[in-house]
């Protein structure tokens with residue numbers, strides 16, 4: 249039922265505005281649809297994404313929080329765990345039944361006690377520490393492993409672009 | 416939906432189309448009045464087989480004066496009408512006009528109730544429209560195999576009206592679902608939408624009466640064919656109305672939750688099963704009626720080797736699977752519910768007072784709660800809907816031994832264990848998040864990013880005797896862990912050291928059965944424990960080769 253999902257999302261929004269975690273802003277794109285959020289994530293300090301502000305979109309299912317939302321960066325991203333179209337590939341966003349091959353343990357997967365805040369914090373840590381075994385973007389993963397300098401250069405360019413600074 | 420048809424086909428805009436239709440109809444009426452000015456038109460038409468040759472026939476019969484001129488207004492109109500009925504061009508013009516009317520009504524309703532349609536609504540509508548047209552075409556020409564043009568016309572107009580209402584109902588459903596995404600929908604939108612739904616429901620009742628009336632003369636089969644779709648329409652519409660009412664009740668409850676009384680809370684607790692059973696009832700009834708309707712068509716059409724019956728069979732198969740799926744889901748629901756009631760007690764009021772946190776699933780206050788063996792508390796309904804799809808505690812991931820034998824979602828353990836999976840040793844990075852900084856019940860969690868290295872990927876699965884020896888070795892150290900659990904873990908790790916590490920790190924623990932002696936035996940599902948506990952530290956492992964061949968992953 250969408251009713252309980254809506255109430256939960258409203259509660260999360262309230263909590264995020266009252267007690268915002270560092271470097272993260274998130275909320276519904278417009279009040280008419282609480283199932284589509286926009287988030288701004290600041291690149292973690294001391295990493296190649298430092299200083300960037302990355303916009304992303306979160307789409308919630310009608311049975312949230314039983315199913316995880318989908319997350320997609322709306323800016324250009326180059327990262328081993330982010331698909332070329334911006335979709336984020338981290339285990340916290342995967343429903344428990346999604347992975348028939350058993351590559352991920354269900355303990356790391358979605359559960360209703362997870363929340364938008366936890367997702368975004370996981371994404372921040374993913375930006376800081378890419379998992380190059382999870383090749384959502386194979387080129388990025390390869391470059392991350394073999395040519396870190398080049399990777400950092402690309403990341404820096406992306407950071408500049410998100411800030412509107414000409415590269 | 417005719418409205419979307421306009422977007423789709425390269426047509427002139429609605430204004431052009433409707434004025435064109437009106438002009439065409441007027442032309443036909445004019446033609447008809449011209450025809451009946453001739454006193455001999457009736458006889459001429461009677462003797463003519465091909466109405467297109469009308470004029471010539473009139474010439475031929477000119478001498479034959481059979482009908483006196485001088486008609487009343489009513490007769491005049493009916494004459495005009497009968498002329499038009501005989502003339503194919505006029506008939507098509509009239510049909511076109513009727514469609515034009517439907518489109519205009521549809522547009523008016525759309526403007527009045529829905530405003531701008533969203534993209535997904537349009538898409539949904541288009542699909543539904545073509546689907547409906549396809550199946551009704553099959554029905555009219557493949558199943559009942561009508562012979563006469565007027566029969567075709569009657570069926571077509573019936574189905575046009577029905578389809579129109581179906582599409583409106585569908586649109587209302589989509590819109591309701593969309594509106595329920597927002598807490599700030601103005602009351603007026605709800606009222607308009609509910610009024611439309613009520614009107615559709617009333618109209619479907621009226622159409623049911625019509626089909627009873629027609630069936631009274633036309634026989635049972637005609638009645639069954641006509642009424643099935645109407646009943647489906649009314650069931651679907653009523654379903655939406657009831658869901659809507661429940662939703663509005665929910666939202667109202669939210670508004671007044673701070674001052675809710677005990678009585679209200681009891682109703683609130685009961686709401687879960689009520690909502691579930693109405694949902695189930697409506698879905699199953701609709702599916703079964705649809706199924707019987709299609710079965711009836713198949714039996715009645717009597718031609719088992721035609722294209723039409725093939726299509727019907729496909730549809731029957733689909734409906735059967737849907738019913739089966741729904742039934743299985745329901746069985747699972749019952750199973751999980753019984754399991755909950757039998758194995759996990761409701762939390763006592765002291766426990767509720769002690770645990771002042773909200774339910775971790777819906778983030779709302781708990782007036783009553785169910786307690787899992789790990790002492791985590793949840794609302795009964797929240798827990799139930801989660802356990803329907805997963806069998807572990809949402810908070811601590813403790814595997815619960817809920818496995819409905821009839822609907823095992825997970826493959827038998829052997830299948831999974833026997834697949835030799837490349838194992839990895841991890842060099843990990845931690846990201847630690849202390850949840851209690853924010854809300855006391857938020858668990859602390861660490862995101863561990865793994866840099867995995869393949870470890871003996873080609874190693875053959877250890878033989879059983881070897882495994883047993885290794886397992887005994889481990890069990891000497893950890894006698895509280897059952898041997899099957901150890902063996903299962905060893906099958907994956909293939910190393911005594913790693914398994915011991917897993918136990919020490921708490922990734923491999925005794926299954927719930929060992930702490931809760933009276934739950935369902937876990938013999939049929941040792942894997943569940945393993946899956947939740949053995950390798951918690953793999954954040955995400957994706958094999959490179961697999962991703963390059965199968966990059967689409969959601």
Ligand SMILES: [Zn+2]
Pocket residue numbers: 774775776777778779793794797
């Ligand atoms: Zn709850």
Ligand SMILES: [Zn+2]
Pocket residue numbers: 787789790791808809810811812813
């Ligand atoms: Zn627990």
